[in-house]
Amino acid sequence: SKTRNNIVSGIDSIFSGFSSIDDDFYEEIEEILVMGDLGINATTAIIEDLKKKVKENRIKEPKECKALLIKSIKEQMDIGEAAYEFENRQSVVLVIGVNGVGKTTSVGKLAGKLKDQGKKVVLAAADTFRAAAGEQLTEWANRAGVDIIGGQEGADPAAVVYDAVAAAKSRKADVLLCDTAGRLHNKKNLMQELGKIDRVLEREYPEAYRETLVVLDGTTGQNALAQARQFQEVTDITGIILTKLDGTAKGGIAVAIQAELGIPVKYIGVGETIDDLQKFNADDFVNALFDVKQEDE
Amino acid sequence: MAFESLSEKLQNVFKNLRSKGRLTEDDVKAALKEVKMALLEADVSFKVVKEFIKAVQDRAVGQDVMSSLTPGQMVIKIVNEEMVRLMGSETTEIKLKPSNEITVIMMAGLQGAGKTTTIAKIAGKLKSKGRKPLLAACDIYRPAAIQQLQINGQKQGVEVFAMGTSHKPVNIVKAAVEHAGKNGFNVVIIDTAGRLHIDEDMMNELIEIKENVNVDQTILVVDAMTGQDAVNVAGMFNDKVGIDGVVLTKLDGDTRGGAALSIRAVTGKPILYIGMGEKLSDLEQFYPDRMASRILGMGDILTLIEKA
Ligand SMILES: Nc1nc2c(ncn2[C@@H]2O[C@H](COP(=O)(O)OP(=O)(O)OP(=O)(O)O)[C@@H](O)[C@H]2O)c(=O)[nH]1
Ligand SMILES: Nc1nc2c(ncn2[C@@H]2O[C@H](COP(=O)(O)OP(=O)(O)OP(=O)(O)O)[C@@H](O)[C@H]2O)c(=O)[nH]1
Ligand SMILES: [Mg+2]
Ligand SMILES: [Mg+2]
Numbered sequence: 001s002k003t004r005n006n007i008v009s010g011i012d013s014i015f016s017g018f019s020s021i022d023d024d025f026y027e028e029i030e031e032i033l034v035m036g037d038l039g040i041n042a043t044t045a046i047i048e049d050l051k052k053k054v055k056e057n058r059i060k061e062p063k064e065c066k067a068l069l070i071k072s073i074k075e076q077m078d079i080g081e082a083a084y085e086f087e088n089r090q091s092v093v094l095v096i097g098v099n100g101v102g103k104t105t106s107v108g109k110l111a112g113k114l115k116d117q118g119k120k121v122v123l124a125a126a127d128t129f130r131a132a133a134g135e136q137l138t139e140w141a142n143r144a145g146v147d148i149i150g151g152q153e154g155a156d157p158a159a160v161v162y163d164a165v166a167a168a169k170s171r172k173a174d175v176l177l178c179d180t181a182g183r184l185h186n187k188k189n190l191m192q193e194l195g196k197i198d199r200v201l202e203r204e205y206p207e208a209y210r211e212t213l214v215v216l217d218g219t220t221g222q223n224a225l226a227q228a229r230q231f232q233e234v235t236d237i238t239g240i241i242l243t244k245l246d247g248t249a250k251g252g253i254a255v256a257i258q259a260e261l262g263i264p265v266k267y268i269g270v271g272e273t274i275d276d277l278q279k280f281n282a283d284d285f286v287n288a289l290f291d292v293k294q295e296d297e
Numbered sequence: 298m299a300f301e302s303l304s305e306k307l308q309n310v311f312k313n314l315r316s317k318g319r320l321t322e323d324d325v326k327a328a329l330k331e332v333k334m335a336l337l338e339a340d341v342s343f344k345v346v347k348e349f350i351k352a353v354q355d356r357a358v359g360q361d362v363m364s365s366l367t368p369g370q371m372v373i374k375i376v377n378e379e380m381v382r383l384m385g386s387e388t389t390e391i392k393l394k395p396s397n398e399i400t401v402i403m404m405a406g407l408q409g410a411g412k413t414t415t416i417a418k419i420a421g422k423l424k425s426k427g428r429k430p431l432l433a434a435c436d437i438y439r440p441a442a443i444q445q446l447q448i449n450g451q452k453q454g455v456e457v458f459a460m461g462t463s464h465k466p467v468n469i470v471k472a473a474v475e476h477a478g479k480n481g482f483n484v485v486i487i488d489t490a491g492r493l494h495i496d497e498d499m500m501n502e503l504i505e506i507k508e509n510v511n512v513d514q515t516i517l518v519v520d521a522m523t524g525q526d527a528v529n530v531a532g533m534f535n536d537k538v539g540i541d542g543v544v545l546t547k548l549d550g551d552t553r554g555g556a557a558l559s560i561r562a563v564t565g566k567p568i569l570y571i572g573m574g575e576k577l578s579d580l581e582q583f584y585p586d587r588m589a590s591r592i593l594g595m596g597d598i599l600t601l602i603e604k605a
Contacts, residue, residue, distance in 0.1 A: 035343050037524040040334055099547060099575065100409030100520065108440075130575070131452075132445035139440035153448075182575075184550040219407065221340030221524025223552040244408060247493045249526035272408070272438070 018062040021054060025062060029069065036252030036289045039222050042259050046073070070286055073255060077282040079264045083239065084279070087114065089209040092168070092176040092201055094235065096194060097215035098227055099182030102243035102269050104133065106215055107179045108140025109269070109277035115144050119174040124164030125150035126157040126197060127181035137179050143274050147171065157181065158196045165204045176208065185230030198235040213266065215241045218251035228257045243269030246276070250289050318361065320368055325357045328372045332593075339553035339592045342528040345562045353379050377589060383558060384585035389567040391419070391514055391542065393484065396428065399477050401470075401485045401511060405503055405538060406518035407530060408491030411546035411572055413442065415518050416486050417449035418572070418580035423484055424455060431482040433473035434459035435466040435506075436490035446488050452577055456482070466490075467505045474510060487512075494533035503538045514541045516569065519556060521545045527556035528563045535564040546572030549579065555592050 018025045026047055033043040050069050059065055086093060093110070095103050104127070111121050123141050125148055127133035134150045141148035149167045151160040161178055168176040180197065183190035201210065214237050216224045231237055242251045245268045254265045265280045329350050336346045353376055362371045394400045402419075404412045413436070420430045432450050434457055436442035443459050450457035458473040470487055477485045487506070492499035506512065517531060517540045534540055543564070545557055548571045557568060568588070573579040 031343060034337055035525050037340075037526075040337050098522075098550070100411060102409060130445075131448035132441040135441035135444045136439070184547065186551045187549075217409065217520070217522070219520070219524060219526050219530075220522045221552075221555070222338055223340075223522040223550065226551060244493075247407070247526065248495060248529050249524065253524065 239266035339555035341555035
């Protein structure tokens with residue numbers, strides 16, 4: 001199976017290029033973090049924290065400093081197996097996010113993954129807005145070999161979810177996965193529509209374990225923070241699916257989101273086939289974050 | 298929002314220097330630090346920011362602060378001018394051949410950027426100008442990509458040329474252009490699959506189309522929310538395939554859209570249109586000066602300077 005193509009050990013070259021911990025050294029780290037899309041705030045906080053630790057522990061070697069830095073970001077991003085509890089329960093997963101980030105594809109991949117574990121999966125095609133969204137999810141349902149409940153273009157998505165819950169109950173599904181239409185977080189009416197879907201799940205399927213995953217495009221910059229924040233206001237987000245990490249983007253905004261909102265990344269998307277969804281691995285992620293030099297030169 | 302205060306911050310930096318005659322290096326440095334932060338928060342590429350700041354610095358140091366402007370306003374004025382210069386100072390349209398010839402337009406970009414939607418939007422625009430566009434369905438990979446284009450084409454009353462998913466895109470394009478010639482279409486717009494700039498096979502597919510068909514305009518579609526990677530993406534599409542212009546999508550969101558500046562800086566190619574929504578009428582002209590204000594987070598830039 002595929003891994004992120006940019007997981008190489010470029011970290012050492014960055015830290016061994018310096019013989020002492022000075023302003024230039026910190027500036028270099030700052031540059032790496034900003035270029036990884038962490039944003040100025042998270043980057044500044046990380047550097048400040050690093051400086052403090054370096055002082056406290058009387059660290060003199062850039063190499064030790066590196067270990068510290070990597071360790072602290074890894075610890076921050078680390079999640080336990082408990083994060084995947086929904087896979088073992090009767091559950092409903094609501095998948096949300098802005099336009100084109102990879103929601104439908106991720107639902108398809110997740111369905112394939114769960115099906116492979118022997119789970120009975122039902123998909124709800126609650127994007128009744130975008131052209132051929134239903135057809136797209138139907139193709140994924142076929143690939144994964146799972147059931148799908150859909151609605152006509154223009155139908156009320158909350159009604160589709162209502163029907164899907166009924167189907168999931170009567171077919172004794174283990175997991176119900178709900179695909180939703182892409183919506184920008186600054187569109188009030190579309191966010192209200194999402195709130196309605198959320199309430200239908202709350203009311204009609206209280207016995208199911210709730211998981212709400214916001215899909216973020218790993219190529220997205222600082223706006224992803226606003227996305228996570230706004231979606232969080234409408235529904236309780238339990239995790240992030242960070243997609244398109246098979247490109248050269250680092251997806252560093254996830255670090256800022258974890259720091260500010262406490263939402264963990266649970267899965268990453270690394271391609272367009274059904275197998276290209278992986279559980280999040282903090283080590284690989286942080287390593288890739290610091291591997292900037294190779295592409296640069 | 299943090300940015301609304303950039304102009305305030307700049308005013309603060311200069312608070313104590315209100316009536317200085319010339320801008321010193323230290324004054325300018327302090328002010329440009331704030332500008333740098335604002336640009337990075339707007340997702341302008343780190344390298345582009347560095348170059349930009351240097352250019353502004355070189356221009357600003359030693360400038361006479363005009364009697365009508367405070368030092369803060371003076372810096373804003375120079376920042377704004379440099380920004381607009383970088384963004385291109387005029388609006389541009391897609392170049393079309395005379396209507397008795399066929400113009401071939403190829404749309405390309407990363408996955409989910411908004412290509413298929415933008416094609417339908419552009420087709421509608423061209424149709425209303427009296428052109429006769431044909432849409433060529435060359436995304437043979439994404440599930441239901443062809444149906445998506447067909448549904449959108451139908452909404453716009455524009456014909457879609459499709460050959461299913463078992464032909465090579467280059468052959469579909471050839472057949473589409475032939476079909477266009479025989480049936481009186483004078484624009485062919487090619488919908489290609491989303492692809493990563495580092496995916497060699499997929500990039501070669503675009504190159505192959507250009508080698509075999511006379512593509513007049515290759516347009517890169519970019520999500521306005523793109524972060525630091527925008528330079529890599531735009532740079533590689535331009536170097537490998539060659540692009541003639543850019544469409545920025547999803548600007549109806551609240552992103553500052555710094556990618557626009559990065560893409561301009563790295564490709565030098567004009568931004569033609571901006572996507573302002575999911576409806577097929579949501580395509581607008583691109584105005585470099587408005588984009589500059591948006592990136593800086595100062596909708597009031599011009600009034601700020603003009604008021605002085
Ligand atoms: N390279 C790559 N492409 C991906 C990944 N995930 C999704 N895609 C592609 O991104 C594009 C958009 O994916 P969709 O699943 O349709 O995204 P969406 O969020 O459902 O889009 P809307 O419903 O239109 O808002 C498609 O071309 C997918 O194949 C990924 O991890 N890597
Ligand atoms: N809000 C908003 N959404 C847009 C805009 N342009 C496109 N979209 C949405 O973005 C999503 C992706 O658009 P597509 O046209 O399918 O993108 P694509 O580049 O063809 O995607 P692939 O073919 O999978 O690579 C869809 O949900 C569109 O409705 C825009 O300007 N604003
Ligand atoms: Mg979708
Ligand atoms: Mg498409």
